[in-house]
Amino acid sequence: MVLHPVVIVVFTLDLMDFQTIRVQLVKTLDHDAWHLVGRSYSSTESSPERKVAILGAGGGIGQPLALLMKLNPLISSLSLYDIANTPGVAADVSHINSRAQALVNMVSNPVNSTVPIAAEVFKKAGTFDERKLFGVTTLDVVRAKTFYAGKVKAPVAEVNVPVVGGHAGITILPLFSQVYPASFDPTVQN
Ligand SMILES: NC(=O)c1ccc[n+]([C@@H]2O[C@H](COP(=O)([O-])OP(=O)(O)OC[C@H]3O[C@@H](n4cnc5c(N)ncnc54)[C@H](O)[C@@H]3O)[C@@H](O)[C@H]2O)c1
């Protein structure tokens, strides 16, 4: 199995600045750091490296996300980037381009726009791969499942509501024809 580094973009975005985004490395938690914080993870051939970088790690989403990543025993290396209150020399976001194998997850809103903008930036750099760029829209699935579970009075963990489309307004499209468990009550879909 081929493992790719993962880049998660969670900073609040000034669209005009997107092509000149500058980030600073706040902290890199490598294998040694894992041992320092008492985790038993170590890199062996049977435990391949999984590297994650979070851009905007100092913010409201980035901080808990970084904590979750740090607690995840599957992740061997965690690099946290932000521009605020960080010492060091700024590095251009082109460091992402240099890692053409990385999976890039766009959390920054508006996701409907940031994903195509990122695609254009990567195309310009000659590193675009549509299989490796993602918009993070899981919240829409979580919400759809929660609302549907409430309507059909089932535990959230036992319902499934596929959601396609974008991450704003009417572009979010729950597929009620595909829900589990199916409901034939038309009021449930309203
Ligand atoms: N897709 C989703 O489901 C989802 C969910 C929640 C939030 N969001 C979006 O995530 C983004 C972040 O939300 P938040 O609440 O963490 O915001 P926040 O303002 O608390 O944090 C943003 C962080 O990004 C940093 N930052 C700004 N510009 C940067 C740059 N060029 N490079 C590196 N870091 C930079 C800031 O210093 C700050 O620490 C927003 O766009 C928000 O709408 C998306």
Ligand SMILES: O=C(O)C[C@H](O)C(=O)O
């Ligand atoms: O919509 C937002 O501002 C944040 C996030 O993307 C959400 O769906 O709640």
